[in-house]
Amino acid sequence: MKPETLLFSPADHVMLVMDREIHAGGMPGSWCGFGLELAGIPRMSEIRQGLTELTQAFPTLTGRIIRKGKRYGWQSTDQIIPLFHHKIADTMEEDSFIQHAIMDIMNSSPDAFAHHTRPLVFHLIEGRQKTILLARWLHPLLDAGGVKRLFDFLMSSKADRQKYLQNDHSLIFKKLRDWPWWHKLRLFWRGKNHNEWIDRLNSSLPTPESTSHPIPRQLANKRLKLTNNETRHVLENLQRQVGLGGQSLYFIACLMRALEMMGPAVRKDAWCIPYAFNLRPGNAPVPVTGNQVSVLFAQASHEIVKNRKALFAHLKRQNADTVRQELDMAYLPLMWLGQWLSLEKFGHILRHQHSGGERSSAWFSDIGEIRFANAKLLGLPITDVHHATFVTAPPSLAVLFSRFNGQLSAAVNYLQPDLSPQWIEGFCQILKEELLAE
Amino acid sequence: MNDIKSKLRDFILGELIYCEDPTLFGDDDDLLEAGLDSLGIMRLIMFAEREFNVTLPDTEVVPDSVRSFNALTHWIESHRP
Numbered sequence: 001m002k003p004e005t006l007l008f009s010p011a012d013h014v015m016l017v018m019d020r021e022i023h024a025g026g027m028p029g030s031w032c033g034f035g036l037e038l039a040g041i042p043r044m045s046e047i048r049q050g051l052t053e054l055t056q057a058f059p060t061l062t063g064r065i066i067r068k069g070k071r072y073g074w075q076s077t078d079q080i081i082p083l084f085h086h087k088i089a090d091t092m093e094e095d096s097f098i099q100h101a102i103m104d105i106m107n108s109s110p111d112a113f114a115h116h117t118r119p120l121v122f123h124l125i126e127g128r129q130k131t132i133l134l135a136r137w138l139h140p141l142l143d144a145g146g147v148k149r150l151f152d153f154l155m156s157s158k159a160d161r162q163k164y165l166q167n168d169h170s171l172i173f174k175k176l177r178d179w180p181w182w183h184k185l186r187l188f189w190r191g192k193n194h195n196e197w198i199d200r201l202n203s204s205l206p207t208p209e210s211t212s213h214p215i216p217r218q219l220a221n222k223r224l225k226l227t228n229n230e231t232r233h234v235l236e237n238l239q240r241q242v243g244l245g246g247q248s249l250y251f252i253a254c255l256m257r258a259l260e261m262m263g264p265a266v267r268k269d270a271w272c273i274p275y276a277f278n279l280r281p282g283n284a285p286v287p288v289t290g291n292q293v294s295v296l297f298a299q300a301s302h303e304i305v306k307n308r309k310a311l312f313a314h315l316k317r318q319n320a321d322t323v324r325q326e327l328d329m330a331y332l333p334l335m336w337l338g339q340w341l342s343l344e345k346f347g348h349i350l351r352h353q354h355s356g357g358e359r360s361s362a363w364f365s366d367i368g369e370i371r372f373a374n375a376k377l378l379g380l381p382i383t384d385v386h387h388a389t390f391v392t393a394p395p396s397l398a399v400l401f402s403r404f405n406g407q408l409s410a411a412v413n414y415l416q417p418d419l420s421p422q423w424i425e426g427f428c429q430i431l432k433e434e435l436l437a438e
Numbered sequence: 439m440n441d442i443k444s445k446l447r448d449f450i451l452g453e454l455i456y457c458e459d460p461t462l463f464g465d466d467d468d469l470l471e472a473g474l475d476s477l478g479i480m481r482l483i484m485f486a487e488r489e490f491n492v493t494l495p496d497t498e499v500v501p502d503s504v505r506s507f508n509a510l511t512h513w514i515e516s517h518r519p
Contacts, residue, residue: 163458243499245483247476282473284456316496323484368475 007073009170010335011291025393026214035134037384065116152373191330202268254434363398
């Protein structure tokens with residue numbers, strides 16, 4: 001039977017461009033990790049059975065990247081999603097073993113092209129009392145919301161799985177198809193003008209721009225996890241400072257202030273943080289595969305960042321103006337057009353300002369509150385979640401916020417040697433103080 | 439009032455939250471529980487300001503204002519000229 005081909009959506013293509021950019025910085029590519037911590041040890045055979053069913057439901061998950069003219073896509077294969085097993089040795093401390101295992105998996109480096117043939121792999125990291133089931137995936141394949149839906153699929157009964165099988169189509173293609181040509185053109189110009197508006201201020205960076213040379217780099221990860229009480233306090237603060245609609249902006253503001261207090265390695269005009277705009281309606285079980293996001297920017301000058309209240313007001317106003325002008329949608333036609341450029345040229349446009357500097361001061365994502373379809377996977381309670389992601393160098397720093405079981409976490413991903421563990425330690429301490437500040 | 443609610447239903451159930459059968463989603467059902475998130479609320483406020491020609495103060499963006507279609511409609515109505 002002839003293998004099926006599914007072309008990348010414009011958002012998937014942007015992630016492929018970032019994969020190339022991350023490779024160019026001396027790293028294995030645009031790999032991400034999402035792990036479930038389980039209170040016990042599941043049977044390998046049961047996970048394998050689930051992965052076989054997952055592969056049958058979503059053949060793209062074992063696809064390989066192919067090129068069709070200027071475009072790229074997934075070509076189905078007859079593989080099953082692989083599963084690897086890592087077991088703690090008698091002499092090891094459990095938490096340290098788990099953290100090292102996750103980072104070793106993230107940093108393992110398939111050769112430059114082989115990684116395009118196995119975009120999703122599961123790892124079972126077995127400790128003494130707990131286990132992590134880690135999905136490591138190449139970002140063009142899925143976004144974090146999609147991986148959450150893969151886990152939902154695995155923990156659902158056969159009858160409940162039907163809802164994940166309906167309409168697994170790109171919402172970005174749907175938007176682009178639904179708009180008349182003149183609307184797409186208008187949005188394209190708005191998006192282009194917005195980029196130029198962002199570029200009127202040059203972005204500061206936490207690490208020198210010289211880090212763009214391809215030296216060997218390792219991804220490292222520190223987790224800032226708040227208690228239930230601290231999380232409640234942050235949510236109350238957030239409500240008071242930015243209102244219910246400003247959760248992501250609150251985190252971005254705290255991130256900017258922590259960067260400011262650590263002092264930029266490259267000091268220019270402003271901090272600029274891109275953030276994802278999710279096209280999936282809340283709680284929708286589909287789409288599962290593909291990236292369903294567009295991008296927005298939060299930008300604030302150093303002067304504004306120094307004043308906490310002024311920063312909240314500024315970011316709120318900026319976000320309101322962005323949504324009012326439909327700039328949240330304006331990047332879709334821009335991303336669509338970028339597919340016809342070379343990966344290298346598009347990468348340059350996406351990352352660099354007119355002045356030539358890096359546009360993003362840090363990468364950011366607000367994964368939000370994670371509520372799985374079931375409290376258990378294969379009969380074992382899910383006790384925690386873990387996130388990791390590669391990032392370009394510079395900025396060499398990506399912070400992912402999420403809430404699970406009433407606790408707020410920030411997964412602080414950074415590249416060594418661009419940023420040191422001591423720098424990250426200080427950064428996390430300030431970030432926590434900012435999150436909790438009145 | 440019904441016109442506001444109907445437009446809110448179309449926008450929210452079409453763009454912001456998922457409901458297998460939108461006709462079963464009641465006017466008092468919890469939108470936050472159904473998945474209306476932070477950036478979704480910002481989009482909703484911008485939509486309401488544009489569509490109904492109102493200004494909705496930041497200080498009133500609290501769970502009780504946006505929790506249901508009835509609450510939203512009441513909130514927007516209270517700011518109409």
